[in-house]
Amino acid sequence: MKIALTSYWIGGPTRVAISHICNEADVSKTSLYREFRSDDGLKATVLDLYSELVLGPFHNILTSNEGFAQQIEAFIVFTLRDRQTLGIPSRCLQVAMRAHRENLGEITGNKVDMLRSQTLRNYETWIERAKSRAEFKADIPAHAAALFCDAQNCGAMRMQREGVPNAIIKQTLELAFATFV
Secondary structure (H helix, E strand, O other): OHHHHHHHHHHOOOOOOHHHHHHHHOOOHHHHHHHHOOHHHHHHHHHHHHHHHHHHHHHHHHHOOOOHHHHHHHHHHHHOOOHHHHOOOOOOHHHHHHHOHHHOOHHHHHHHHHHHHHHHHHHHHHHHHHHHOOOOOOOOOHHHHHHHHHHHHHHHHHHHHHOOOHHHHHHHHHHHHHOOO
16 A cells, blocks of 8 residues: 555656556556455545545644644644655645546545545634634634645645755745734
């Protein structure tokens, strides 16, 4: 499963052939299809693993009981982790899957939509909690702010992939989040 995860994460969800994954994992296509039923089933299962390994810890930051400023700092630290040291690609598989949503199967597409909704709900809950503590501008709609946060996170990952220094990305994220307080 980790081979498929890494392959899709690095190569993109629509550019990696099942035969490549089978060769890398040293399994037959028959075995893979017996386990996952289809390319669509494999990609959906890969998204489950990605959610557990990456999105879960990220969502834990948003749902922690820390103050908003501390959560922003944790958000930035999490986003700017040295992915090369961690041995993970410098991109977001969830974002890549969203970008190719129309080219994915029904099962994977539904999983992509569910993860996107979950992420946006977590952002909105985070923002509403900060509003209730008077740590966030009350006049900013939570849904719009959630989309803004998601865009900032995606932009930061894109900048990392492009080689923008983390110090500059950190300044960019701090500037973006300063609009909320």
